[in-house]
Amino acid sequence: MKLQVLILFLVLGTVILIPAMAQQKDIKLPPEATEFYEPKVKVVTPGKENNLPPADAIVLFDGSNLNAWVSDRDESAAPWKVENGIFTVVPKTGGIKTKESFGDVQVHVEWRAPSEVKGKGQGRGNSGFFFMGKYELQILDSYENETYSNGQAASIYKQHPPLANAMRPPGEWNTYDAIFTAPRFNKDGMLISPARITVLHNGVLVQNNVELRGPTEYIGIPHYVAHPEALPIHLQDHGDLVSFRNIWVRKLD
Known part of the structure; x- marks a missing residue:
C-alpha cells in the first residue's frame, strides 16, 4: 500500500x-x-464620413443610377424609380438583383419605410434584403407595428427574431450593417458549414453571429441545397414603397 x-x-x-x-x-x-509580420495587413482608407464606403468597397448605389442592378424576372434594366439620390420600389414590377455575385460580404444598406402609414403587420413597409438571393434580412416598418417576432424588421425571416427593435419612425432612414458568411458545401453537395450573419440595425446589435438553418422559406422548414459559392444580392418587391440609398459591399473571401 x-x-x-x-x-x-x-x-x-x-x-x-x-x-x-x-x-x-x-x-x-x-x-x-x-510577434509576426506576415501576412501584412492591407491598408483600407475608410469613408470620409460615417456610412460612406471605404476604399475597397463595391458601391451598388451611389444615388445616381441602378446600373449595378437588373430585374430579377428577366435581367432587363432594373425597373425601380431613381430620384433625388434615392431609389424606390415600383410595386408589381418584381424585385431587382445585382449584376455581380457575392459570397462572404460586409454590407451597408440604408432604407426608409413610407412616411404615410398604410396597412399593418407584414403589410406595412415590407421588402427584403436577400444575401445570395436566398437568405433574407427582413425589411419592414416595425415601428409600433405588431407582427410575429421572426418576421419583424432585422429578423432573419422566419428563423431568428432580432435581439431588439431598433426601428426609427416611418419616413426616417434606417441603416443595416451586416457581416454575412456564406455556407460551404463539399464536392458531393453536402453541407460543410452553414451560413452565419451578424447585423447592426441603426448601430444596435440585433443578430449576433447567428447560424442560418437554410435559405428563407415562407412556408415550411428551411433546409440547405448545394448552390454556387457566389450569387447575386436581391431586393424584394413586396408591393410597398420602400426606398433605398447608399448601398455598398466589401468582399470578405
Missing part, C-alpha cells in the same frame, strides 16, 4: 511540475517570440 501511495505521489508531482516548468520557460521567452 505504501509503495502504491508513493507511486501515486510521484505521478501527481510530475503532472503538476511539467506545466509549471513550461510556463516558466514561456516567461523567459523574448517578446519577439510572439
Whole structure:
C-alpha cells in the first residue's frame, strides 16, 4: 500500500511540475517570440464620413443610377424609380438583383419605410434584403407595428427574431450593417458549414453571429441545397414603397 501511495505521489508531482516548468520557460521567452509580420495587413482608407464606403468597397448605389442592378424576372434594366439620390420600389414590377455575385460580404444598406402609414403587420413597409438571393434580412416598418417576432424588421425571416427593435419612425432612414458568411458545401453537395450573419440595425446589435438553418422559406422548414459559392444580392418587391440609398459591399473571401 505504501509503495502504491508513493507511486501515486510521484505521478501527481510530475503532472503538476511539467506545466509549471513550461510556463516558466514561456516567461523567459523574448517578446519577439510572439510577434509576426506576415501576412501584412492591407491598408483600407475608410469613408470620409460615417456610412460612406471605404476604399475597397463595391458601391451598388451611389444615388445616381441602378446600373449595378437588373430585374430579377428577366435581367432587363432594373425597373425601380431613381430620384433625388434615392431609389424606390415600383410595386408589381418584381424585385431587382445585382449584376455581380457575392459570397462572404460586409454590407451597408440604408432604407426608409413610407412616411404615410398604410396597412399593418407584414403589410406595412415590407421588402427584403436577400444575401445570395436566398437568405433574407427582413425589411419592414416595425415601428409600433405588431407582427410575429421572426418576421419583424432585422429578423432573419422566419428563423431568428432580432435581439431588439431598433426601428426609427416611418419616413426616417434606417441603416443595416451586416457581416454575412456564406455556407460551404463539399464536392458531393453536402453541407460543410452553414451560413452565419451578424447585423447592426441603426448601430444596435440585433443578430449576433447567428447560424442560418437554410435559405428563407415562407412556408415550411428551411433546409440547405448545394448552390454556387457566389450569387447575386436581391431586393424584394413586396408591393410597398420602400426606398433605398447608399448601398455598398466589401468582399470578405
